[in-house]
Amino acid sequence: MKLKSIFLIMILFTFIALNVSAETRILCASTTSTQNSGLFDYILPIFEKKTGIKIDVVAVGTGAAIEIGKRGDADVVFVHAKELELKAVEEGFFTNRHDVMYNDFVIIGPPDDPAKITGMKSVSDAFRKIAEGSWLFVSRGDNSGTHTKELSIWKKAGIDPKGQKWYMEVGQGMEKTQRVANEKRAYTLTDRGTWLATKDIDKLEMIIVLEGDPVLFNQYGVMAVNPEKQKHVKYKEAMQFVNWLISKEGQKAIASFKDKNGNQLFIPNAK
Numbered sequence: 001m002k003l004k005s006i007f008l009i010m011i012l013f014t015f016i017a018l019n020v021s022a023e024t025r026i027l028c029a030s031t032t033s034t035q036n037s038g039l040f041d042y043i044l045p046i047f048e049k050k051t052g053i054k055i056d057v058v059a060v061g062t063g064a065a066i067e068i069g070k071r072g073d074a075d076v077v078f079v080h081a082k083e084l085e086l087k088a089v090e091e092g093f094f095t096n097r098h099d100v101m102y103n104d105f106v107i108i109g110p111p112d113d114p115a116k117i118t119g120m121k122s123v124s125d126a127f128r129k130i131a132e133g134s135w136l137f138v139s140r141g142d143n144s145g146t147h148t149k150e151l152s153i154w155k156k157a158g159i160d161p162k163g164q165k166w167y168m169e170v171g172q173g174m175e176k177t178q179r180v181a182n183e184k185r186a187y188t189l190t191d192r193g194t195w196l197a198t199k200d201i202d203k204l205e206m207i208i209v210l211e212g213d214p215v216l217f218n219q220y221g222v223m224a225v226n227p228e229k230q231k232h233v234k235y236k237e238a239m240q241f242v243n244w245l246i247s248k249e250g251q252k253a254i255a256s257f258k259d260k261n262g263n264q265l266f267i268p269n270a271k
Contacts, residue, residue, distance in 0.1 A: 025054040026237045029066075029074035031145055032173035034220070036195040037265050042257045047244050055239050058100070061144030061173070064081035067095060069223075072230030076238040078245075080145035080191075081218045089223060096239065097223035098246045101266040102256050104218050105149055107193060107210040109187040110179070115209075117187075123213040124157040131159050134166040136186035140177045141169025145218075150189045153215065175202065182206055191218055193265040200260075222246075246270035 015127040034040055035057060044055050056066065063080040069077040070093045077094065079085060089097050107117070107126060115135040130137055139161070140147040154161050159166040168179050174194040179189040182204045192211075199206070222242050227235040244250045251268035258264050 006216060023054060024234070024237055025050065025056055026075040026234045026241065027056050027058065027073070028076050028078055028241070029058050029060065029064075029068040030078040031062045031065060031080055031173070031192045031220075033080070033146070033194045034078060035172065036175045037197040039193070039254070039257055039260075039266065043250070043253045046253050047241060047250070050244070050249075051240055053240060055181045055241065059173070061140065061142040061147065063143030063145075063148070066093075068178055069225050070229075072190055072233055074225060075234045076222065076224050076241055078220065080182055080218055080224045081148045082219050082221055083149065084145075085221050091113055093226055093229055094223040095226045096242055098242065098270055100220050100222050100245050100270055101251075101268045102217065102219045103266050104211065105146065105190045105216040106192055106208045107187060108181065108195060108204075110185045110211045111203060111205065111206075111207050113209050115187065118209045120210055121213060122141045123153055123210060123215055127157045127212050128159065129163065130187055131157075131164070131166070134164075136166050136168065136184055137161065138177055138181040138184060138186045138188040139167065139169045140174065140188075141171045142173070144174075146174060146189060146191060149216075149218070153189070156215075178202065178204060178206070195260075196259050196263050196265055219269075 048054055062081045065077050065079050066088055068074045085097055088094050099128055115130050115133050117129055120126045170177055174190055175198050177188055178190055179202055222245050224231045224238040224242055227233055251270055254266050254268045
């Protein structure tokens, strides 16, 4: 009986081990806003239940996420800097890039708005006013999609903020950058999704001082790592995720994701 019991236990452990090893997992390199907003916590269980594919997420700045994908250290990349994404596709590092969803960027600052930019329509004009008054501005400084957008606005405004006493680069994700700006009573550029999802949790004493400029449009895209460049990637599973995100089911899941106040954080726009 003892030998039989031991044999049955061995069979059971072997079965468990085979099932654990058979579990399919892929790695998604993504921007911090998809993580900070809670979007992944909402949509990934839906995808996993449908396909059985587990997705591990590394949330970094968009530039870092793209580099992770280029190295083959991820199977799929979900970020928000379309020009950088298209360039990486053109270089052959990624394939099957698709628009997935969008929201927008906003400028947040102290409630008393010392730079007096509330009500302004142009984000470039607002940046000039911040610079002219030497009002403190906190930048992510991490080559993320938000940082890329911010630098493009400074360039359009004809200002190089690097090295200025009023310009602080923190090299952090969006939520931490917001916290620093809050502590310093400074201005910063943030994506609306992160702002809405974290402002109450982090008890931020800040307000949106500028929004609505078409320049602040924030497009998110997904792309699979090219298996011809990185033969070890799980391309088939990555494409299942890509195709699900742009499917009616995936787009519906994104549209139904809202914060606790009922605000829709991302607008699906896959074609």
